[in-house]
Amino acid sequence: MTDCIFCKIIDGEIPSYTVYEDDVVKAFLDISQTTPGHTLVIPKKHVQDMFTYDEDLAAAVFARLPKIARAVKASNPDIKGMNIINNNGEVAYQSVFHSHIHLVPRYSEDDEFAIDFTDNTEKYDDAKYKAIQESIVSKMEDEK
DSSP, X not given: OTTOHHHHHHTTSSOOOEEEEOSSXXXXXXXXXXXXXXXXXXXXXXXXXXXXXXXXXXHXXXXXXXXXXXXXXXXXXXXXXXXXXXXXXXXXXXXXSSOOEEEEEEOOXXXXXXXXXXXXGGGOOHHHHHHHHHHHHHHHHHTO
């Protein structure tokens, strides 16, 4: 894709701070560095988001994540944990529409990163949970 910033990084048209690369993925430092070591892992094949992966590409990309994540963690003894995040769609904060996985090292609860999951349990009863469950399960049949 000619106007995709990540495709341009893959092609070497835009420089990056690459930390890992093979025939399937490229991993490089996110220019924003939410926390030091913030790394993006992208498939070399242009896919917009998780919804457009096929099983083979997903298996190949995700099989590489543990190795890259371990290297990022090992790179700094102050890293205590890591958020691994994949945003899909603008409403989910995807800003570049070439699939990418964020590896965000965590140094403490006070570093400059936060995820705030709202607890909505009071809005759900057994019937609502079952309706959602049944809707998803019915679509799993379509995925077979």
